Each structure stands twice: as C-alpha cells, then as structure tokens.
Amino acid sequence: MAQRSSASPDVAHLRSTANLQLESTLFGRLPPEIREMVYAECWVVSGLRQHVFLDCHGRQLGHSPCIRTSGEPDERNYEIQRLMSCRRRNRRGARSRSSVAVDRLWAARFSSDWHEHWPCEEMLPRTPEKVARNDHSSHSHRSLFLPILLLCKRTYIEALPSLYSSVTFIFTDIKSALRCLSSPFHPPTALLRSLIFSLALPFRTLHEQRDYYSPSLCDGPWARLCTTLSDMARLHRYAPLPSAST
Ligand SMILES: [Zn+2]
Incomplete structure (x- = not known):
C-alpha cells in the first residue's frame, strides 16, 4: 500500500523531551535486545524491500512494498x-x-516507468480515496512503519535506526531518489544501509561523467545522485547499475 512520508522530526528535541515510559511493558519489562527483535519482526511483516516514489504531483514521497523476488x-x-x-x-x-x-x-x-517492477506498480491503489483511507483490495500490505514510529517519542528514537538499517529502498526514477536521499529530513540518509536502483537513462547521461575528473563538476540529476551516494558512508550495498535507454 502506498503510504506518504513526511519530514522527520528533530530527534535531538525528541530525545530531550521524551518520557521514558518505564511503566509500560515495552520499556519497563523488555530489555533493549528483545525490543530490537520486536521492531525487526515489525519490519519483516511490513516488507523489507520498499519502493520509494514521488506522488503524481511530484510533491510527496510515498512507499509501497516490492513484490518481486531477487533474481525473478x-x-x-x-x-x-x-x-x-x-x-x-x-x-x-x-x-x-x-x-x-x-x-x-x-x-x-x-x-x-517502474521497469521490471511493473508488478509492484500494479499493486498500488488506483484511487486517491483508497490512498487517503489506507485502503486496498488486500490488507496484506499494510505496514507497521508509521504505527511504530508514531507510538511515542521513545519508540521513534529507538526504532528509527533499526528501520532504516533493515529495509532496502528501491528507486525507479532519479527525481524520487534525489528527493529522498538529498533531503536532510527524510529519511535520515546516514542510517541507510541498502538501496536498489532500476533506472533507464540516456546513454549520454550515463557516461557524461567520463569527461570530468570529478563527479561534482558535472551538473545534472544523475551526477547529483552519484555524488549523494558517494557521501553516504554507511551504505554498503546498492544494486544494480542503471541501463542505458537509448
Ligand atoms: Zn518491486
């Protein structure tokens, strides 16, 4: 199900104002290791591979689960x-x-536009009403990402690193990737570990950086995306390389 994401709140402010919630079962009885396992299970049932994309107006980012298996x-x-x-x-x-x-x-x-991920595109709800009410013909794709993050300030602070280090983000267009990865707010790019790109780029765009000794000297969305990826220190997996469309 496509769900919209918004700018992340100020974590430092949340940390300074968060209630410890020690009277709750989650924080009062369960040790951090068990809570980490609870969060991990929530991400698994929500889908560990998520498409991230801009809405049809190009304003808001949303996400939906990828239903393709690796190598399919x-x-x-x-x-x-x-x-x-x-x-x-x-x-x-x-x-x-x-x-x-x-x-x-x-x-x-x-x-x-989703290339080999067209089955994932077909799974999207087709009407704005469905998106607005979190509805779909099948409820199997409702995610627990937002419910966990919005539970309280402490769950947000604790679960955020787990979420972004566990889930693989999939991009099928450069604009969505740049909006997501270049923003200082959403998601916290320093926490991301795994990305997948399925892009179709003109041959010239794909190879134009060969004319420059530094990617930063070559302006354009593709060059900006490459520079953004090179700045992501914790990223340890991204695949595959985009293909040339013409
Ligand atoms: Zn997919």
Whole structure:
C-alpha cells in the first residue's frame, strides 16, 4: 500500500523531551535486545524491500512494498517471445499481416516507468480515496512503519535506526531518489544501509561523467545522485547499475 512520508522530526528535541515510559511493558519489562527483535519482526511483516516514489504531483514521497523476488525473471521477456512466435506463424500462415496486436494491459507493462517492477506498480491503489483511507483490495500490505514510529517519542528514537538499517529502498526514477536521499529530513540518509536502483537513462547521461575528473563538476540529476551516494558512508550495498535507454 502506498503510504506518504513526511519530514522527520528533530530527534535531538525528541530525545530531550521524551518520557521514558518505564511503566509500560515495552520499556519497563523488555530489555533493549528483545525490543530490537520486536521492531525487526515489525519490519519483516511490513516488507523489507520498499519502493520509494514521488506522488503524481511530484510533491510527496510515498512507499509501497516490492513484490518481486531477487533474481525473478521479467515476464515481459516471455510475452515478447510469445508475440514474436505469433508474428512468425502469421507470416507462414494464410494471414497476410505480419504484425501482432499488444493489448492495453501488456502495452502499459512494456512502457511502465517502474521497469521490471511493473508488478509492484500494479499493486498500488488506483484511487486517491483508497490512498487517503489506507485502503486496498488486500490488507496484506499494510505496514507497521508509521504505527511504530508514531507510538511515542521513545519508540521513534529507538526504532528509527533499526528501520532504516533493515529495509532496502528501491528507486525507479532519479527525481524520487534525489528527493529522498538529498533531503536532510527524510529519511535520515546516514542510517541507510541498502538501496536498489532500476533506472533507464540516456546513454549520454550515463557516461557524461567520463569527461570530468570529478563527479561534482558535472551538473545534472544523475551526477547529483552519484555524488549523494558517494557521501553516504554507511551504505554498503546498492544494486544494480542503471541501463542505458537509448
Ligand atoms: Zn518491486
């Protein structure tokens, strides 16, 4: 389910004003190691791989779970093979036409801005009303990210590092990646450990940095994203490299 995220609050202020909540079971009885396990389970059931993207107006970031498994083949390749087989049969047969028709569903999949993650895009709720009321045809994708973070100041402070070091963020466009990773507020980029990019870039954009001895000298969204990634000291995994679209 797509959920909107907003700017993170001031952690230092939260820490100075947080109630210790020692009368609660969570903080009064459970040791930090067990609380850490509780948080980890919450992230697992919410989805450890999350797409992060801007809304259709380009204003707010949202997230939704990735339903693709690592290494899963793109079904569009099989559909292309099927279409090509149909075309060959038509050429050999009585039909004079050698072209084949692609229905609207597959046409949308082939042109999806989410690339091989088109099944994840199709899982998004389609109406603003559904997004607003956190509704979906299946409730299996409701996440516990915000409920845990909003439980109280202390859970926010304690669970935030666990969340951002456990979840892999997936970006399918540069604009969303820059908005998310360049912002000093959301998410705290210093805590991020794992990112996945699925980008389609013009060949020239992908290689333009070869003309400069420093990425910072080459302006543009792709160069800014590369510079941002190089500044993320704790990042230890990002994959795969984007492909050239033309
Ligand atoms: Zn996905």
